[in-house]
Amino acid sequence: MLNTLKNRFEQGYRTSTYPKKTVELAPRYRGRPQVHKNAPSDLVVKCAAACPQDAIDIDRKLINMGRCVFCGTCERISEGRFISFTRDFEYSVAEKDHLLTDGEIPSLADHARQHFKKLFGRSLQLRQVSAAGCNACEADLNVLATPFFDLARFGINFVASPRHSDGIVVTGPISRNMKTALLQTYEAVPDPKVVIAVGSCSISGGPFRGSPEITEGLDSLLPVDLYIPGCPSHPLTNLHALLKFFK
Amino acid sequence: MDTDFLEISNGQALSREQIPHLTFDDFQKNAMKIVWGGGKIVQYFGYADNSIVKLMAVLRTDKLLVAGCDAPNEYPSLSNKCELFQLFEREIAEQFGIVPKYHPWLKMVRYHPNSQGKKDVFGNDYTKDIPGNYPYYSVEGNEIHEVAVGPVHAGVIEPGHFRFNCIGERVLHLEIQLGYQHRGIEDLILKAAPKRLPIIIEGIAGDTTVANGVSFAQAVEALASIQTDQGSHIIRTIGLELERIANHVGDLGALSGDVAFLPPANYCGRMRGDFLNMSLLICGNRLGKGLVRPGGVRFSIDDEISRELMRRINEIEPQVEHVIDLLFSTPSVRARFEDCGKVSTSDADHLGLVGPAGRACGLPYDARRTFATEYYPSIDIPENAKTTGDVFARAKMRAEEILQSISIIKSLLKDTIETNCVDSEVFNLPSSSFVVTVNEAWRGELSHCIITDTEGKILRYKIKDPSFHNWNGLAMSLRNTGISDFPLNNKSYNLSYCGYDL
Ligand code: SF4
Ligand code: SF4
Numbered sequence: 001m002l003n004t005l006k007n008r009f010e011q012g013y014r015t016s017t018y019p020k021k022t023v024e025l026a027p028r029y030r031g032r033p034q035v036h037k038n039a040p041s042d043l044v045v046k047c048a049a050a051c052p053q054d055a056i057d058i059d060r061k062l063i064n065m066g067r068c069v070f071c072g073t074c075e076r077i078s079e080g081r082f083i084s085f086t087r088d089f090e091y092s093v094a095e096k097d098h099l100l101t102d103g104e105i106p107s108l109a110d111h112a113r114q115h116f117k118k119l120f121g122r123s124l125q126l127r128q129v130s131a132a133g134c135n136a137c138e139a140d141l142n143v144l145a146t147p148f149f150d151l152a153r154f155g156i157n158f159v160a161s162p163r164h165s166d167g168i169v170v171t172g173p174i175s176r177n178m179k180t181a182l183l184q185t186y187e188a189v190p191d192p193k194v195v196i197a198v199g200s201c202s203i204s205g206g207p208f209r210g211s212p213e214i215t216e217g218l219d220s221l222l223p224v225d226l227y228i229p230g231c232p233s234h235p236l237t238n239l240h241a242l243l244k245f246f247k
Numbered sequence: 248m249d250t251d252f253l254e255i256s257n258g259q260a261l262s263r264e265q266i267p268h269l270t271f272d273d274f275q276k277n278a279m280k281i282v283w284g285g286g287k288i289v290q291y292f293g294y295a296d297n298s299i300v301k302l303m304a305v306l307r308t309d310k311l312l313v314a315g316c317d318a319p320n321e322y323p324s325l326s327n328k329c330e331l332f333q334l335f336e337r338e339i340a341e342q343f344g345i346v347p348k349y350h351p352w353l354k355m356v357r358y359h360p361n362s363q364g365k366k367d368v369f370g371n372d373y374t375k376d377i378p379g380n381y382p383y384y385s386v387e388g389n390e391i392h393e394v395a396v397g398p399v400h401a402g403v404i405e406p407g408h409f410r411f412n413c414i415g416e417r418v419l420h421l422e423i424q425l426g427y428q429h430r431g432i433e434d435l436i437l438k439a440a441p442k443r444l445p446i447i448i449e450g451i452a453g454d455t456t457v458a459n460g461v462s463f464a465q466a467v468e469a470l471a472s473i474q475t476d477q478g479s480h481i482i483r484t485i486g487l488e489l490e491r492i493a494n495h496v497g498d499l500g501a502l503s504g505d506v507a508f509l510p511p512a513n514y515c516g517r518m519r520g521d522f523l524n525m526s527l528l529i530c531g532n533r534l535g536k537g538l539v540r541p542g543g544v545r546f547s548i549d550d551e552i553s554r555e556l557m558r559r560i561n562e563i564e565p566q567v568e569h570v571i572d573l574l575f576s577t578p579s580v581r582a583r584f585e586d587c588g589k590v591s592t593s594d595a596d597h598l599g600l601v602g603p604a605g606r607a608c609g610l611p612y613d614a615r616r617t618f619a620t621e622y623y624p625s626i627d628i629p630e631n632a633k634t635t636g637d638v639f640a641r642a643k644m645r646a647e648e649i650l651q652s653i654s655i656i657k658s659l660l661k662d663t664i665e666t667n668c669v670d671s672e673v674f675n676l677p678s679s680s681f682v683v684t685v686n687e688a689w690r691g692e693l694s695h696c697i698i699t700d701t702e703g704k705i706l707r708y709k710i711k712d713p714s715f716h717n718w719n720g721l722a723m724s725l726r727n728t729g730i731s732d733f734p735l736n737n738k739s740y741n742l743s744y745c746g747y748d749l
Contacts, residue, residue, distance in 0.1 A: 011517070132427070134451065180376050
């Protein structure tokens with residue numbers, strides 16, 4: 001007993017002050033990309049050629065956050081002159097078009113579906129479906145339940161049964177072998193329901209684009225309401241998206 | 248031991264001519280001789296070379312041994328003589344349509360058609376929805392009942408199917424069927440642009456990002472004769488150990504949660520985050536994505552970061568020690584951990600368990616000691632081995648490794664680390680070459696193997712996650728165990744679905 005109490009004191013109070021206060025992530029963290037439109041074209045071409053995800057639109061000088069894995073190669077090659085990564089983790093979007101960006105991201109709150117706010121603003125129960133994710137996206141959703149992020153304080157929970165949930169959160173590039181299970185889980189969620197795509201994989205196939213075993217984009221199977229880019233997205237990115245979209 | 252296999256070292260590039268190409272008969276006789284003498288299988292796989300299917304095996308004693316042969320269309324299964332082959336034979340059957348006749352339980356591994364357009368060995372039609380659609384092993388009797396779980400589980404975890412045959416609460420047999428996570432990684436690597444490879448590799452299993460990155464990088468470096476500096480070895484070693492700690496800490500918390508002792512569950516959940524944030528500090532990603540590339544590392548640990556890491560580790564070390572002490576000194580925890588899900592040393596040896604799961608059963612093998620790479624040759628890794636093979640031993644093993652890893656990182660941070668960072672350099676691989684790398688990922692032995700063709704293109708990329716060896720350990724743990732102890736046992740192993748499914 002004494003030991004339990006001693007540990008309790010040592011551990012202290014750890015819950016994050018976000019969203020009341022802003023938090024700074026480590027200097028090397030790569031959050032919202034910023035495109036510098038005045039970069040010379042040859043530099044843009046060079047970045048696009050090196051980008052492992054072919055996420056750079058050369059003509060329009062835009063970056064496709066749905067494909068990007070935030071590896072930072074473009075930033076290095078251009079020494080930040082074409083693309084630089086900010087430490088801003090609040091970059092999720094509600095419309096697919098917004099994924100293709102120059103870094104100015106429309107406010108998520110303005111594009112959130114208002115009826116969802118009314119329905120789920122106070123209580124949101126989500127069913128997570130891992131559809132061939134590498135488990136990093138899953139892990140960074142899972143940690144929202146730890147004391148640091150403490151998702152439950154906002155009335156949001158991950159639940160065990162789709163029957164008890166208001167929507168699904170999908171990670172992974174939806175393998176051929178998981179497609180049916182995913183669609184069945186979606187069917188089992190009572191209407192009206194929300195679909196959230198987390199990670200480059202579920203948005204575009206991510207690193208596994210081009211494999212016949214996967215699906216390139218959840219939106220080809222289900223209507224997606226919220227896109228959370230990343231590889232994986234930082235837990236705070238997930239938290240921000242959920243709060244702004246539903247609260 | 249005198250065999251026709253060639254002795255090689257870890258991460259040694261060979262030209263393919265150097266590898267003994269035996270007749271299948273000699274190949275299997277020699278392989279059996281090695282495994283009967285206590286050898287284990289590191290890799291055993293098929294590959295198609297100008298439409299001829301060949302086999303390649305890398306075995307280990309305290310050395311690595313390699314040989315290959317042409318694959319017969321069918322042959323009497325080796326699994327009947329040695330259990331270690333069973334899953335490898337099934338994988339070869341699935342990938343290349345080679346039939347191991349009289350295999351004791353020939354079923355698919357990942358539910359996909361073979362690459363040779365041959366008739367499916369399992370009689371599946373892959374245009375139909377196949378997963379889970381297969382006659383599971385079943386026990387018959389009046390009071391027997393089956394419990395089916397998955398692929399979609401109750402928690403935020405990956406998919407897989409578990410079929411329990413029980414009498415009352417007692418599990419007689421657990422059959423695990425995976426494959427839901429199959430993304431076709433090995434085939435994708437063959438056709439993807441080289442610039443994509445590091446990203447694909449880091450997506451094999453997110454919780455093993457660094458170990459996979461290192462295994463890939465070492466293979467490419469060996470083949471392309473790329474030199475790496477000492478600093479990059481140190482940083483990779485730190486990355487590997489941080490990965491080990493974060494996963495072990497998280498799992499101890501999950502184990503504690505499963506026996507309803509919530510304080511350590513919460514503390515460990517939070518502390519795991521602190522270790523992930525150390526990776527974030529080094530490379531900007533909590534899982535270590537983007538840290539390792541062929542040629543070295545993409546991020547340095549300069550004095551400022553080094554000091555900050557040291558500060559954080561010094562701060563968290565006593566907390567970790569105290570929570571571990573709390574966990575293992577709580578009688579209700581010990582009562583649930585001890586004697587639960589036992590695997591005997593002999594069973595573990597027959598199954599070929601690796602990593603902490605194997606060490607918990609008294610198999611001391613640790614690739615950091617036996618086939619040391621990176622900075623491990625200069626580090627004294629203690630010989631870890633428990634013998635009880637229960638949840639307690641697996642948990643305790645992990646707890647001890649956490650503390651050892653913390654002290655390894657501290658010792659590595661003592662001196663200034665100098666390295667020339669690399670990015671995504673283009674590399675050209677030599678023609679007709681072979682390399683295998685072995686590393687101790689947090690779950691155990693991880694191995695990558697590359698074979699190139701006459702033009703230096705990758706002909707075969709083979710990945711073996713430690714979970715490939717260990718899933719049957721979990722099934723074995725469940726024998727005669729109460730079904731309610733499944734979650735506890737499952738977390739004591741915490742095996743990889745995606746690493747296995749590829
Ligand atoms: S950060 Fe994104 S856009 Fe830039 S190179 Fe990497 S994947 Fe491409
Ligand atoms: S997006 Fe990246 S982190 Fe997420 S599942 Fe895919 S590979 Fe893993």
